[in-house]
Amino acid sequence: MFKLHPNLTTKEYVTDLNLCRVLMENNREFPWIFLVPKRENIHNMADLAFEDRLTLMREIDVCEKAMIRLFKPDQTNVAMIGNVTPQLHVHIICRFQTDPFWPDTIWGRPGEKMTPAETNRRKLLIQQEILK
C-alpha cells in the first residue's frame, strides 16, 4: 500500500493525479512542488514500471507547465535527489535570476514560511492550474 515517507507528510497537500500525489513546500520565496508516485517501495525512477515512467513524464510536464504559467520563472529546476528522503519524489522549483541564491541550487538552503492564508492561496492557485 502506498504510504508517504514521514519527511513528506509534513508537506502541504495540493492534489492527486493518476499516478502522483502533488505536494507543496512551504517556502515564500520559491514556488516549489513535489510529485510522489503512489506506488509502494519506489526509491529511484528505475524502480517504476515502464508505463508508470511514461505517466510520470506526462505528469511532470503538466505540473511544470502549470508552474511556468503561474509564476513565470526564469528557470525551472526539476530533480529527483533522494539522499535524505528515500521515497521517489520529483522536485519542481521555480527559480528567478533575482532570487537570493541564483544561480546556485537551493536544496539545503533556509527558507521563510508563508502564513496559513498565503499557503492556502498558493496551494489553491497551483491546484487549479494543474487541473485546468
Place this chain on the structure above:
Amino acid sequence: MFKLHPNLTTKEYVTDLNLCRVLMENNREFPWIFLVPKRENIHNMADLAFEDRLTLMREIDVCEKAMIRLFKPDQTNVAMIGNVTPQLHVHIICRFQTDPFWPDTIWGRPGEKMTPAETNRRKLLIQQEILK
C-alpha cells in the same frame, strides 16, 4: 541545427543515443554523466515535443540503470537544473553514503579531476554499459 552550449563542450564525450548525446563530468569522486537532447533551442523539458520527452525518459532509464550496474551507488541524483547552462541537460550522478558531501547535493562543489588514462577508462566503461 543542434549545437552544444560552450559550457558543455568542455565535458567528456561518451556516446550518442537516438535523442541524446551522452557526456561525462571529469570528477574522480562522483561517476557523473549528462544527457543532452540533440535538438535546437531546448531550454526546459517542457520545450521538447511529446515524442522526444518519451524518448528522453527511456534514455534516462537506460543510462541510469547502466550507472547503477557499474558503480553500485547508494543513490542516483537525476536532475535538470539549467541555472548556469541554458541548454537542457540531464544530470545523472552516483552518490554514496560515504561520500564527502552526503547527503547534501553536489552542484557547485569542487571536484578532483582524473588523469587522462582514468578518464578514458571510465568513459569506455560507461559507453560499453550504456550500449549493452
